[in-house]
Amino acid sequence: MTTTVIDTMLDEEWGLSPAVALRPEPFGAMAYHFGNRKLTFLKKPELVSVVRSLNQCTTVRAALMQAGIPEAQWHAYIAALHSLAATDMIRASEGNKQ
Amino acid sequence: MSIGITTPLVRPTGGSLVDQFEFGLDAPICLTWELTYACNLACVHCLSSSGKRDPRELTTEQCEAVIDELQRMQVFYVNIGGGEPTIRPDFWHLLQYAVDHQVGVKFSTNGIRIDKEKAAFLASTPYVDVQISLDGATADVNDYVRGPGSYATAIRALENLKEAGFKDAKISVVVTRQNVGQLDEFKRIADEHGATLRLTRLRPSGRGADVWDELHPLPEQQRTIYNWLIANGENVLTGDSFFHLAPFGESLPGLNLCGAGRVVCLIDPVGDVYACPFAIHETFLAGNVLSEGGFKEVWQESALFTELRSPQTSGACTKCSFFDACRGGCMAAKFFTGLPLDGPDPECVQGYGEAALAGERSRPQPSQDHSRSALPKRAQPVMVQIGMRPDISSPPVSACAASPLAGFQP
Numbered sequence: 001m002t003t004t005v006i007d008t009m010l011d012e013e014w015g016l017s018p019a020v021a022l023r024p025e026p027f028g029a030m031a032y033h034f035g036n037r038k039l040t041f042l043k044k045p046e047l048v049s050v051v052r053s054l055n056q057c058t059t060v061r062a063a064l065m066q067a068g069i070p071e072a073q074w075h076a077y078i079a080a081l082h083s084l085a086a087t088d089m090i091r092a093s094e095g096n097k098q
Numbered sequence: 099m100s101i102g103i104t105t106p107l108v109r110p111t112g113g114s115l116v117d118q119f120e121f122g123l124d125a126p127i128c129l130t131w132e133l134t135y136a137c138n139l140a141c142v143h144c145l146s147s148s149g150k151r152d153p154r155e156l157t158t159e160q161c162e163a164v165i166d167e168l169q170r171m172q173v174f175y176v177n178i179g180g181g182e183p184t185i186r187p188d189f190w191h192l193l194q195y196a197v198d199h200q201v202g203v204k205f206s207t208n209g210i211r212i213d214k215e216k217a218a219f220l221a222s223t224p225y226v227d228v229q230i231s232l233d234g235a236t237a238d239v240n241d242y243v244r245g246p247g248s249y250a251t252a253i254r255a256l257e258n259l260k261e262a263g264f265k266d267a268k269i270s271v272v273v274t275r276q277n278v279g280q281l282d283e284f285k286r287i288a289d290e291h292g293a294t295l296r297l298t299r300l301r302p303s304g305r306g307a308d309v310w311d312e313l314h315p316l317p318e319q320q321r322t323i324y325n326w327l328i329a330n331g332e333n334v335l336t337g338d339s340f341f342h343l344a345p346f347g348e349s350l351p352g353l354n355l356c357g358a359g360r361v362v363c364l365i366d367p368v369g370d371v372y373a374c375p376f377a378i379h380e381t382f383l384a385g386n387v388l389s390e391g392g393f394k395e396v397w398q399e400s401a402l403f404t405e406l407r408s409p410q411t412s413g414a415c416t417k418c419s420f421f422d423a424c425r426g427g428c429m430a431a432k433f434f435t436g437l438p439l440d441g442p443d444p445e446c447v448q449g450y451g452e453a454a455l456a457g458e459r460s461r462p463q464p465s466q467d468h469s470r471s472a473l474p475k476r477a478q479p480v481m482v483q484i485g486m487r488p489d490i491s492s493p494p495v496s497a498c499a500a501s502p503l504a505g506f507q508p
Contacts, residue, residue, distance in 0.1 A: 021172060027111075037202065
């Protein structure tokens with residue numbers, strides 16, 4: 001089941017929600033959503049790179065590659081991205097919704 | 099057997115957020131900004147001993163400059179309070195100015211200025227959150243601590259907000275010995291007004307020091323609060339203020355750590371920066387926003403905040419098996435009850451606080467007081483008359499008096 005989710009997201013285009021700002025911190029970054037006022041902490045600098053890459057890449061796969069994440073770790077990053085999506089920190093681009 | 103609790107000496111890579119927060123952040127997460135010491139009320143437990151406006155209060159331009167700096171530092175929201183912040187004539191301007199500069203605002207008010215017109219304005223402004231203070235679910239319990247008529251004022255404000263379509267106002271309650279039995283009632287009032295309940299801990303700060311002994315929840319009431327918080331979970335906000343209760347069992351939602359100077363701080367009406375909203379005392383004064391380096395330099399480089407972010411010694415508490423749950427509790431609660439900062443919290447649920455309170459301690463003198471003078475003040479001079487005892491008819495004799503007749507009264 002998890003594999004299906006991973007596969008779907010990998011080929012989708014995602015980006016930071018327009019209402020979200022990222023603030024660099026010594027451990028990674030803090031994300032704040034001005035709309036729902038939720039705060040989230042990105043605890044790894046690598047995750048911050050992935051999230052920042054999302055806006056420049058047409059797929060999540062490309063973003064992971066651009067951030068230099070080894071393929072063996074992708075599932076962990078995909079899980080992290082899903083939890084960010086749950087609070088609307090990142091969202092799928094309109095083009096994904098057919 | 100020694101329990102292997104160690105606090106890391108340098109910032110770890112990865113690890114828990116608590117470990118990260120102990121070493122501080124580049125900018126605060128939770129910044130409280132008290133805009134004025136002026137207040138129409140005179141609550142007995144006021145954290146900032148508010149009442150009279152301070153003539154050195156930051157001007158509109160100075161406040162705007164602070165907001166500009168917060169925007170540059172990406173402080174995404176501030177908690178504005180006082181005193182009663184809406185009393186400032188430029189309050190609504192500053193609110194708009196902050197929101198326009200990507201600094202969201204949550205402000206605390208007793209509701210005095212939340213009429214229908216202002217409620218409509220607030221409902222139409224995004225990124226603004228309103229928190230109405232209420233310390234009793236009934237007028238008698240509330241007005242005893244907040245003053246006559248204050249219950250009616252708060253409820254009227256909540257009604258105006260609801261009527262105007264303002265979504266999700268907050269009702270902020272300081273939990274006391276007298277209102278701890280009303281938690282369900284508070285929740286009902288919140289639900290009726292489409293609001294969210296927020297409970298916070300009574301601190302012995304400001305005028306709170308004078309009434310803490312009478313009002314702070316009793317040991318068995320601490321358990322009531324804990325059970326109630328666990329049962330209501332994420333539906334009730336706490337500002338992470340009850341982490342001293344964590345040793346009862348499972349951790350409460352939020353940060354179970356003193357955030358003073360690490361993730362939290364306070365800017366007071368004259369621009370002084372303190373480690374936390376409950377620590378307005380010169381001991382916890384880190385600097386002033388008007389200094390050359392501004393707020394950023396105070397936050398990032400002040401000696402006090404650097405010290406608070408360095409590994410702390412928690413004394414006897416580190417031997418307690420619950421140390422990881424509460425990390426010694428609230429710094430301000432210890433300081434203002436005269437307990438050592440490296441010892442237990444006065445309301446330690448393992449009972450170490452009561453023992454510490456029973457021992458020798460001296461409570462610190464307040465370093466500021468803006469109470470209106472009609473109020474009783476702890477710092478006020480004691481009225482004594484110095485004079486001679488009426489039964490003495492001549493001056494007392496010095497031990498060095500050489501006269502052989504010294505002290506002789508025929």
